[in-house]
Amino acid sequence: MSENYIVILAGGIGGAKLIKGLAKVVKPEVLKIIVNTGDDIELFGLKICPDLDIITYTLASLVDEEKGWGFAHETFNCLSSLKNYYDTGWFNAGDKDLATHIYRTDLFNQGYNKAEITNLICKNLGVKSHVLPMCNESVETYITTPSGTMHFEEFFIKYRCKPEILKVEFKGIEEAVPVKGILKYIQNAEKVIICPSNPIVSIGTILQVKGIKKTLSQVKDKVFAISPIIEGASVKGPADKMMKNIGLEVSCVGIARLYKDFLGHFIIDNRDCDLKPKIEELGIKAYFYDTIMSNLRKKIELAQFVINLKI
Ligand code: GDP
Secondary structure: OOOOOEEEEEOOHHHHHHHHHHHHHOOHHHEEEEEOOOOOEEEOOEEEOHHHHHHHHHHOOOEOOOOOOOEOOOOOHHHHHHOOOOOOOOOOOOHHHHHHHHHHHHHHHOOOOHHHHHHHHHHHHOOOOEEEEOEOOOOEEEEEEOOEEEEHHHHHHHOOOOOOOOEEEEEOHHHOOEOOOHHHHHHHOOEEEEOOOOOOOOHHHHHOOOOHHHHHHHOHHHEEEEOOEEOOEEOOOOHHHHHHHOOOOOOHHHHHHHHOOOOOEEEEEHHHHHHHHHHHOOOOEEEEEOOOOOOHHHHHHHHHHHHHOOO
16 A cells, blocks of 8 residues: 655765755655665764765755755865864865764764664754665775775765776675665655666665665566666766676666666656667666756756656
8 A cells, every 4th residue: 555655765966956856846745765875984083974964955955056965155164174183184074064973973972873863963954854864784885996995985085986996895784774664665655766876886775775675676666767877978976987897788778777676667868768668678667858957947847757657
């Protein structure tokens, strides 16, 4: 029996764009957003959850729209001083952002778990959607390059995704169990929407949390995804490079193959419309639309398109 809410699987920046649109076309209260926490990192003794923060700040209308992360009108005074003491100044933590990390770390030290802390942050920032970390356990993504192994955030920010990728590892993923309620929410949702997020280090991480992939495959008729790959390349970020590295075809068809066990419907970009038959050969219903969400209107239009699609 489906209930009156929509489950979303999301990473950071790509996910937040669609979520911004979705929160304008349905009531934000009906969104249950399962967020990747594989990018989480501890720096300056603080617990940092980059994807959770991007989604939360976006829903609170506090995000820096231009950058897609952090607070709007941010200052970086504390980070400048932290550089006197740490060599991790490459992490762009603004002053307002650091307040979130301090609050989160304080709550962790008091014994709260990640889901409880996320609820409190959302409540304090006026977020009405239900934002859930994929798990409470610590999972950290490491990238092996020819010059060594580094945290995903270091690869992403400090090295701007430039080094060759030899291996992607999710440390702690074996112990990860979904936050209470996630599997039931997937089973009972009206629709499940997989954002155009990184298929390896955002959606891929969520899918490796015990039971999530299997539960999605049991309800595949109501699972929708939007391709993060357009004309054989990512819109932004290393998704294309990562797909190539693990031997996947870098195209929306490659994404469809990766998701085929649990995907019922796939929205590809207009520019890839000739690939629709190849996706339908996999038993997935395919649709094409303008999926570049370069402004609020386009985020809303894509969100409305996905919401209008029938199961
Ligand atoms: P991250 O965790 O901040 O890297 O963000 P996500 O994992 O949520 O999203 C990254 C992915 O979003 C990349 O693979 C991009 O190709 C994709 N992406 C970003 N903007 C857009 C967009 O406007 N349209 C589509 N279709 N994909 C996008």
